[in-house]
Amino acid sequence: xxxxxxxxxxxxxxxxxxxxxxxxxxxxxxxxxxxxxxxxxxxxxxxxxxxxxxxxxxxxxxxxxxxxxxxxxxxxxxxxxxxxxxxxxxxxxxxxxxxxxxxxxxxxxxxxxxxxxxxxxxxxxxxxxxxxxxxxxxxxxxxxxxxxxxxxxxxxxxxx
Numbered sequence: 001x002x003x004x005x006x007x008x009x010x011x012x013x014x015x016x017x018x019x020x021x022x023x024x025x026x027x028x029x030x031x032x033x034x035x036x037x038x039x040x041x042x043x044x045x046x047x048x049x050x051x052x053x054x055x056x057x058x059x060x061x062x063x064x065x066x067x068x069x070x071x072x073x074x075x076x077x078x079x080x081x082x083x084x085x086x087x088x089x090x091x092x093x094x095x096x097x098x099x100x101x102x103x104x105x106x107x108x109x110x111x112x113x114x115x116x117x118x119x120x121x122x123x124x125x126x127x128x129x130x131x132x133x134x135x136x137x138x139x140x141x142x143x144x145x146x147x148x149x150x151x152x153x154x155x156x157x158x159x160x
Contacts, residue, residue: 003044003134010037010141026151034145041138045131052127059120063113070109077101 001009013034017027081098 001040001044003041003048003138004130006037006040006044007134007137007141010034011137013037014141014144020151020155023151026148028152029145029148031145031149038138038142041134045134048127048131048134052124052131055120055123055127059116062116062120066109066112066116069112070105073105073108074102077105 013029014027017029019025019027077098080101081094083094
């Protein structure tokens with residue numbers, strides 16, 4: 001289960017909990033169930049962090065591939081330009097074509113790098129939001145659970 005699934009289960013558990021009369025909405029919840037859900041969240045968080053690291057590694061691979069492809073394009077352009085050197089007219093045409101290919105390769109490389117950076121940045125922002133929301137929800141759930149446990153202890157003291 002993902003962190004969000006676990007938090008949904010926790011929220012459902014709270015929503016379905018037995019309300020204690022005359023306690024301003026306080027309810028009774030099984031601490032064993034809550035503890036199991038907290039343990040599940042702890043286990044699920046490293047998976048999402050690992051996914052973030054994989055995204056960063058993928059970004060590096062994509063950039064590396066883009067640089068290699070740009071080098072290959074530039075190398076191919078240089079080879080073509082040298083093959084075309086024969087006469088002055090052919091040389092001029094070759095120089096123009098080589099310049100055009102180099103410019104195109106640089107432009108494509110720059111665009112690919114820009115697109116890759118934006119894609120990875122969006123993925124990381126989304127992952128950061130998911131993790132931040134999960135942590136915030138977990139903290140809120142933890143505060144609520146502490147309130148419930150404290151309330152249950154007070155009630156037990158009253159009955160004893």
